[in-house]
């Protein structure tokens with residue numbers, strides 16, 4: 001009797017779960033308003049899963065992931081606009097760059113604990129914003145980059161929004177799959193040990209710094225790919241959009257937090273709760289009082305923080321345990 | 329190459345500590361301490377509260393760097409290596425304040441040590457379970473570490489250290505707070521481990537335990553080594569008695 005769930009069972013479970021998230025797409029595929037919301041839901045689910053690797057499992061509460069997202073967006077757009085490099089390929093250098101700068105920037109920051117680390121990475125996001133405004137040749141400065149509509153698979157530009165929904169779904173599935181592989185390996189266990197107690201991990205033979213750097217690289221690279229997809233989907237990117245804390249940098253963490261930090265499905269659940277609710281509220285209330293949807297979302301998050309300390313995934317887990325206990 | 333290594337193993341002491349010093353802003357916590365440990369020995373370190381025992385351990389296993397002095401394992405200088413590399417070389421330790429990874433289960437805690445020699449998930453789990461059986465925690469394998477009692481936490485600390493298959497096991501007051509029958513069980517466990525060839529260096533407050541199973545005793549006071557020898561002789565040395573009676577009065 002092993003405590004490690006069997007490989008086949010795990011994969012079937014998660015594959016089944018992910019397929020369920022395709023149901024709303026099947027039902028709503030004719031409704032552009034909802035397809036657009038679904039596109040963002042899959043994208044942010046993937047991004048929150050990517051963030052969760054280092055932020056949740058690794059316990060390094062990064063608020064700087066918006067920079068990786070932005071690097072991916074700029075890199076892909078620039079390569080496409082300047083040299084007509086297909087975004088499918090253009091995603092790769094961005095991801096590699098983030099896998100390099102992520103560890104480099106976080107390295108000195110890892111000495112900081114808890115909220116100090118979060119604040120330092122928040123500053124990283126602000127530095128990114130300043131640089132994006134300044135580096136005209138790459139980013140187009142404050143005016144940003146516009147990608148003309150030229151449909152084609154190689155251009156990653158599509159007239160049919162449902163294709164985008166499937167691509168974003170693929171990104172989410174990729175992030176989930178990578179997390180599963182990681183968390184079912186020694187390296188994933190090491191990440192947990194480092195989060196729980198660095199000194200104990202160190203004494204148990206774990207190279208704490210290396211674990212953090214490696215998983216930052218992975219998490220940053222995935223966030224960068226998310227940024228690349230985002231850029232090609234909206235086709236117009238500028239610094240205030242990419243470096244927005246409320247909509248990008250802090251949102252990855254919030255989604256994971258609401259859904260259940262440090263669990264594989266938590267960030268996906270979080271995205272399916274927050275993104276549709278927020279988009280809907282924005283559409284419904286936006287006409288009346290601008291920003292009212294933010295107030296409502298803030299309230300929801302406050303309640304979640306008060307009553308679901310371990311997120312939706314944690315609450316469901318507790319409910320499940322209580323039921324199985326009363327059943328037996 | 330191999331011959332040279334063999335020669336070194338023959339002539340060098342297994343574990344040697346030479347003139348290590350650790351200062352904390354004005355306070356000399358470890359003051360020029362030297363001693364050797366031979367393969368297969370059980371050595372106790374005793375001394376009043378604040379004598380510098382835990383600080384000395386931290387110098388040996390790499391949590392702290394000494395201001396000066398040398399630590400050698402099998403003749404190789406190790407005092408510049410970080411804790412994880414010393415663990416790889418065979419130093420396993422427990423912490424005075426147990427450090428369970430509380431969100432993880434008992435077996436997962438133990439696997440963290442076992443991965444060092446068994447990188448695969450299943451192999452490490454198997455090894456960890458064998459260790460848990462050895463220390464008597466097998467029936468708690470799938471319980472979260474946060475739910476353990478004090479004595480179980482101490483045993484978990486030992487399991488994680490044992491799982492990395494150390495040559496030298498360093499125990500920092502693993503029996504403090506245990507009831508007499510738990511202490512007896514612990515001593516039996518460490519005797520069994522010792523019989524399999526493990527070398528043990530332990531910090532211990534309970535003189536009964538020290539007398540019961542250490543072959544040699546080192547006494548620290550105000551950071552300095554004030555005595556060293558076999559248990560019976562040391563525990564009747566006037567300087568040691570004074571150091572100890574001194575603490576009792578202070579406490």
Ligand SMILES: Nc1ncnc2c1ncn2[C@@H]1O[C@H](COP(=O)(O)OP(=O)(O)OP(=O)(O)O)[C@@H](O)[C@H]1O
Nearest residue numbers: 352355357375376377378379380381382383384424
């Ligand atoms: N990180 C530190 N910074 C400053 N002073 C320290 C630090 N660690 C220990 N000390 C001081 O060094 C001295 C030795 O402490 P240490 O913990 O090594 O004693 P000990 O012999 O293990 O005591 P006990 O029996 O109570 O565990 C004490 O005076 C302690 O206050």
Ligand SMILES: [Mg+2]
Nearest residue numbers: 381382383424
């Ligand atoms: Mg101590």
